[in-house]
Amino acid sequence: MQVAVVLYDGVTALDAVGPYEVLRAMPGTEIRMVAHAPGPVMTDSGVLTLGASHSYADTPAPDVVLVPGSSRGTQAAMNDQELTGWLVSVHNTTRWTTSVCTGSLILGAAGLLQGLPATTHWLAQDLLPLVGAVPSPSSRIVHSGRIATAAGVSAGIDLALWLAGELCGREVAESIQLGIEYDPQPPFDAGHPSKASAAVVAATRAAMTASA
Amino acid sequence: MQVAVVLYDGVTALDAVGPYEVLRAMPGTEIRMVAHAPGPVMTDSGVLTLGASHSYADTPAPDVVLVPGSSRGTQAAMNDQELTGWLVSVHNTTRWTTSVCTGSLILGAAGLLQGLPATTHWLAQDLLPLVGAVPSPSSRIVHSGRIATAAGVSAGIDLALWLAGELCGREVAESIQLGIEYDPQPPFDAGHPSKASAAVVAATRAAMTASA
Numbered sequence: 001m002q003v004a005v006v007l008y009d010g011v012t013a014l015d016a017v018g019p020y021e022v023l024r025a026m027p028g029t030e031i032r033m034v035a036h037a038p039g040p041v042m043t044d045s046g047v048l049t050l051g052a053s054h055s056y057a058d059t060p061a062p063d064v065v066l067v068p069g070s071s072r073g074t075q076a077a078m079n080d081q082e083l084t085g086w087l088v089s090v091h092n093t094t095r096w097t098t099s100v101c102t103g104s105l106i107l108g109a110a111g112l113l114q115g116l117p118a119t120t121h122w123l124a125q126d127l128l129p130l131v132g133a134v135p136s137p138s139s140r141i142v143h144s145g146r147i148a149t150a151a152g153v154s155a156g157i158d159l160a161l162w163l164a165g166e167l168c169g170r171e172v173a174e175s176i177q178l179g180i181e182y183d184p185q186p187p188f189d190a191g192h193p194s195k196a197s198a199a200v201v202a203a204t205r206a207a208m209t210a211s212a
Numbered sequence: 213m214q215v216a217v218v219l220y221d222g223v224t225a226l227d228a229v230g231p232y233e234v235l236r237a238m239p240g241t242e243i244r245m246v247a248h249a250p251g252p253v254m255t256d257s258g259v260l261t262l263g264a265s266h267s268y269a270d271t272p273a274p275d276v277v278l279v280p281g282s283s284r285g286t287q288a289a290m291n292d293q294e295l296t297g298w299l300v301s302v303h304n305t306t307r308w309t310t311s312v313c314t315g316s317l318i319l320g321a322a323g324l325l326q327g328l329p330a331t332t333h334w335l336a337q338d339l340l341p342l343v344g345a346v347p348s349p350s351s352r353i354v355h356s357g358r359i360a361t362a363a364g365v366s367a368g369i370d371l372a373l374w375l376a377g378e379l380c381g382r383e384v385a386e387s388i389q390l391g392i393e394y395d396p397q398p399p400f401d402a403g404h405p406s407k408a409s410a411a412v413v414a415a416t417r418a419a420m421t422a423s424a
Contacts, residue, residue, distance in 0.1 A: 012233070013229045013232065013233060014229050014230060014232075014233035014392065017225045017226050017229040017230075017260075018226060018229075018230075020225065020226075020257075020260060021224070021225060021226035021365065024257050024259070031257060031259050031260075032259065033259065033260055040252060040261070040263050045232075045236050045243060047236070047243050047244065047245065047265050048229075048232060048243075048245055048262065048263060048265070049252070049261075049262070049263030050260065050261070050262065050263070051252050051260060051261030051262070051263070053259050053260070101393075121393060122390075122393060140395065140397045141397075141399075151393050151395075152391075152392065152393030153233065153391075153392040153393050153394070154369065154392045154393055154394040154395075154396065155393055155395075157366065157396070157398075158396065158397050158398055158399060161398055161399050161400065162399045165399060165400065170400065171409075171411065171412060171415070173399070173400055174400045174402035174408055174409070174412045175402075175408075175412050175415050175416045175419065177398060177400055177402045177403050177408075178334075178402050178403060178404070178405065178408045178412055178413065178416045179364075179365075179416050179419070179420060180226065180364060180365040180366045180403075181313075181333060181334060181363050181364030181365050181366055181367055181403055181404065182365070182366040182396075182398055182403040183352065183363075183366075183367075183403030183404040183407065184366065184369070184370065184394075184396035184398065184403070185352045185353075185370050186369075186370055186373055186389060186394055186396065187353075187370060187373050187374045187377060187385070188373065188377065188382065188385055188386045188389055190386035190387075190389045190390050191389050191390060191392075191393055191394040191395030191396070192390070192393065192395040193390065195395065196386055196387075196389075196390045197383075197386070199383065200383060200386045200387050200390055201390065203383070203387050204387045204390045204391050207387065207391070208391060
């Protein structure tokens with residue numbers, strides 16, 4: 001099985017690396033990091049680069065595609081016709097076409113979410129209808145047909161474990177979960193706007209809107 | 213505040229990128245990815261590279277150091293005297309010296325865990341006494357003085373949120389948690405050997421021992 005994780009300028013590293021760490025552990029899987037060309041791709045921190053191993057052109061038929069999100073590069077990626085054209089093409093033969101965070105807006109820009117339920121980062125839910133998708137803001141993972149979208153950033157880990165279960169069965173997925181010791185114990189319980197205080201939601205909205 | 217995330221050949225990407233995504237969001241923080249020299253560092257998949265932004269030599273006094281683990285490069289990193297010498301030196305002035313997964317064995321090789329409680333990946337707990345540390349296998353985060361160690365791979369996210377709370381206060385840490393939408397909902401509950409089935413524990417032990 002071949003898994004392609006998409007990289008583009010400004011990508012949020014954890015959106016890509018969380019699922020990568022899960023999906024690469026599936027037995028018999030070749031993981032690829034794909035971009036316009038092999039080489040380093042700058043993330044949204046402006047500090048960390050992730051290396052692309054392959055170009056889109058060299059990856060014409062992945063079994064699984066995962067499009068991560070970004071805090072500053074989503075719009076440019078949505079307008080990148082080489083990327084969206086590649087997504088349309090490979091979706092013809094993928095087993096799963098997936099996204100994390102605002103990656104769903106990129107799938108949407110490629111026309112792949114028309115009329116489908118989908119999710120994204122909680123701050124970007126309002127943008128889903130602009131690409132024809134139906135927001136499902138209370139779900140961390142939303143799937144319909146061969147498309148699955150996840151909520152913001154860290155939700156990609158949950159999505160990837162779910163995908164591993166779909167593709168390889170529950171025991172394999174559980175073994176991957178144990179391998180990455182994913183027994184989450186966050187020290188606070190503020191990971192969703194329904195759980196965080198109003199002050200924390202307001203501060204986060206202001207900070208993230210300013211940086212976008 | 214300056215945060216240095218260590219990279220070395222064979223590092224496990226999520227060990228580094230989970231904490232990076234949290235710690236870089238602390239207000240007024242400069243995040244650095246440090247290695248022998250700036251440039252790409254190959255992770256343990258043999259596919260994904262993470263880019264180092266600075267050398268150890270150019271980073272003489274970080275406020276926070278985080279050493280990620282590896283499924284195949286820990287021993288070499290423990291024997292890397294440039295790395296362990298740098299850890300000893302910077303630990304003199306850090307506010308926190310930290311690790312994820314087998315990164316604690318690297319801190320231990322630098323002599324920083326002598327007599328201290330610490331943790332690591334569940335499969336590597338037995339190795340902690342070899343570097344003078346006292347295993348604390350039931351804890352996801354263990355701290356003593358200015359040193360904090362986390363359990364395997366994904367535990368780095370929990371560690372980093374805890375650190376953000378220590379360094380910047382609870383509201384800031386909660387805002388970072390909301391920013392990365394860290395509201396974990398794993399589809400399975402097998403993230404610790406105390407929770408996984410005996411068959412899954414055995415399969416994971418066999419697979420990870422074979423790849424190490």
